[in-house]
Amino acid sequence: MMTSFFPLWPVAASEHAHSVDLLVIAFSVLIVALSAPVFILMAWFAVKYRRGKPADRRHPVHRKTWAEVSWSAIPFFLILGFFVWSSVLFYQLYHPPPDALEINVVAKRWMWKFQHPGGQAEINELHVPTGKPVKLLMTSQDVIHSLYLPALRLKQDVLPDRTTTEWFNADKPGTYILTCAEFCGTDHSQMGGRLIVQTPQDYARWLDKSGVGMSLAEQGEALFVKVGCSGCHSPAATVHAPQLQGLYGRQVPLDNGRTVTADDSYIRDSILEPQKDVAAGYPRIMPTFKNVLSEADISKLIAFIKSTPSTGSAHP
16 A cells, blocks of 8 residues: 555645645745744844843834735735635536546445446445546435545545535556545444556456446346336336436426436436426326435436437427
8 A cells, every 4th residue: 555654644646636735835835934924023022122121112103005015915915826726626626527437436334335337346445547537426325424535635525315526537556545534433433445546457457357247327227127217217108207318417497497407416316306306397206216226226227327318309
């Protein structure tokens, strides 16, 4: 497992991690530069004007307007520059590239389950390739967790009944720590694992070795039929229900007049809370699948819906 010679500062395994390190170091230098003169002058004046020391304690007025403005304006603009810098990094965290490799994450006390698009699943280990953006689609099966990847300088809360995301582009092969950074119960300290960053060739070999015969989308299609979704949502169904082909990413008008984007969270909510956001023009007849499907099953169904081609219809 890769570590740094300074244990409190883990190695950086991505360009984002290097950027965060540079931001922290530069901001620390700025704080020292701004605060050091204050403490130095405090010590100097304490000695110079101590009790019993003969000194001229008169205070003649020497107004130097530009000096007074500069020692307020310069720190202000420097700190404002750091605000812009950190805002850019924060913005980048929530705008992954469209070609990012999507991996589903299910947190459960006290383990992490990762599901790859090809159907490969792993517990407490996450294999990813270098040079490829990776987007994690995360949800919790019980309480609030937080996926922390120190080598990537990333941490994101993982919530029950909600999909959260984070993405990264690891560029340094190696094995790194992943852990839960949100207290989640008695064995919270044991909820950890390994992030294994491999070259594209090694990652391809790992995928072949771990192959399961069916991709995540294909498993979702089989589950779609098994639990009866196809009885209402297939093109040949007689029930008046939304068609799901090409649904993902489209704008969906709702019966309350709102319009939402059919993303992972919307599809997940439609499965577990079908009466929450009902598509316009359709009856409220869909039952909930809460306590029927596991989080892993929901990930499979979402993967299947995302894989269906568009039919060109303007409505879901």
